[in-house]
Amino acid sequence: MLSRIDLRDRDLTTRDLLAVVPRAEVDVADALATVTPILAQVRERGQDALREYGERFDGVSPEHLRVPVERIEAALESQDAAVLDALRESIARVRAFHVATVPPPVSVVVAPGATVSQKWIPVGRVGLYVPGGLAVYPSSVVMNVVTAQAAGVTSIAVTSPPQREFGGEPHPTILAACALLGVDEVYAVGGAQAIGMLAYGVDGLCEPVDVITGPGNVYVAAAKRAVNGVVGIDAEAGPTEIAIIADHTADPDFVAADLLSQAEHDPMAGSVLITDDEDLAERVEEALHRRTDATKHLARSKEALTGRQSAIILTANIEQSIQVADAYGAEHLEIHTADAAAVAERITSAGAIFVGAHSPVPLGDYLAGSNHVLPTGGTARFASGLNTTSFLKAVSTIHYNADALAEVGHKVIALATAEDLPAHGEAIRARLER
Template structure:
């Protein structure tokens, strides 16, 4: 089912490994041509466009574009107690971790009377997108809303696609998660139209936001690219992916179960095993074949596992396994090896690293405390997962006394003159001369 890539006799550079590792082929640029007219339509016609687009893409005649408060409250009242318990645990753990990651203010006295400080200031308003396609994602509500709240954002709007089965409202479990978090501004809007609404606002319905975060399909990713610069965005999320570094000490059934757990998300999901043990690889393949036949979402799981984005990569040892993992830059990277913590500490590129056999990716998807909105498609080489800094701005404060300015004034003048900007120097001398 999984293809094999044998690197045991190859000494490849980091650049060469980039061409070897399996990857889903996603073209966000092509999707831009589809989403740009949709965003323009929402800007021009507002609610009328949102209703027509819901009928076109979601098969729903929208009675309410903004979800009534009563519907949000009702969804919470009818929520399965076991699901509520899980959501509340997730909210607690994710909240405690993310509040601890808020950067502290910094103040440095560079000389007597010369102080420079920095504060992290939350943006005023954010729009959080929660997808609704092949699965229901109340966990995405938790990851986005809790992180924004931990950052101190005062105004939060959530958008999620309307569902025919829910009477044109977002899925009730998503609404219940919003209720648990105290979010009352929720819109039954999906896709590129939701991103356009949040970025530019709709008169009489939704004020524009400063930052948009949250995962979605290729059209949501393209829409976020289209509005980036008008608002801030977290990333252009692609299909989910998991890589597992394993050696002969790993438990084959657990590795197989974890590869399967991400494959059930989407036909484009990537599942990659990186190992220096042929015996382990063969055992995982046998376990995977048995588990696949038992899975609920058989068709899309098989398509994901047999696609070009999934593979077993055979390496010559742990050094090459680490090099391959860094080239791949997985959204989720599990370490199933002897001395797993030591190996994890050597990883440079991953959205999140799951250390040891008892830290599987599904734990992080829900309530480990970390965030599950993570960089995909190899962007972990330069990008981070969603955190409080996505909703914070670093603002510097420069506070010099007259004496402190005079002490460095002529140095500023010299630098200004070197750049042929004499008015800069004149602004200094106006304060330091007489």
């Protein structure tokens, strides 16, 4: 089922590894040609464009583009009690972790009379995108909203595609999650048009936001790229992915179950096993065949597992496994080895690291307390997952008294002269001569 990449007899550089690790083919640049006119229409024609695109892409034009508050509250009544209980627990754990990660202000006396401080200020307003598509994601509501709230954001708009089977409203479970979080600004708008609505605002409907976050398909990713700079964005999310480093101590059934758990997301999802034990690879393959044949979403899971983005990578030893994992830069990285915690400490590129047999990725998707909005497509080599700083601005404050300026003024003048910016130096000299 999974293709094999054998690296055991190869000494590869990072550049070599980047060329051989499996990846889904996603062309965000190509999708830009599709989304650019959509964004322009939303900017120019507002609600009329939103309704037309809802009809074209989602098969429904909602009666209310902004979901009435009473409909958001009513969604709680339709939910299974166990689901609501799980959502409340998820909210509590995610909030506890994210509140603790808000960076504190810093103030440093760099010299007598010279103080430089930094404080973190929340952005004024955020727009959070919750995808529709092949699954329902109330967990994405939790991850985005709670993180923004923990950062101190007070104006939050959530948007999610209208669902024909629910009268043009977002899925009731999405609405219920919003209700639990106290979010009453929810829009039945999806796709690139939703990104345009949030970025530019729509008269009589939605005020523009400062930051847009949340995963979506390639058109949502392309739209976020197009508006980046008009607003801030978290990332251009690609297909989900999991990599698992495993050795002879790993349970093959656990590994297979976790590979399948990502494959069921999407036909382009990536599932990658990195192991120095060929016997384990064989046993994982057997368990994966058995589990896939019995899974609910057989067609898309099988397409994902047999696609070019999924593979078993055979390595010579744990050292090479770590090297491969860092080059791959997985969205989710599980460690199933004899000393999983020590291996995890050595990883430098991953969206989130799940340590040991009892910390599977689905735990992080819902209830671990961490965030599941994570960098994909290898971008974990330089990017972070969604966190409170995604909604915060670091602002420096500089306070020098006259004596502190006098102590270094001549050095400022020297540097200004070296850069041929004499007026810079004169601004300092005017004070020194006073």
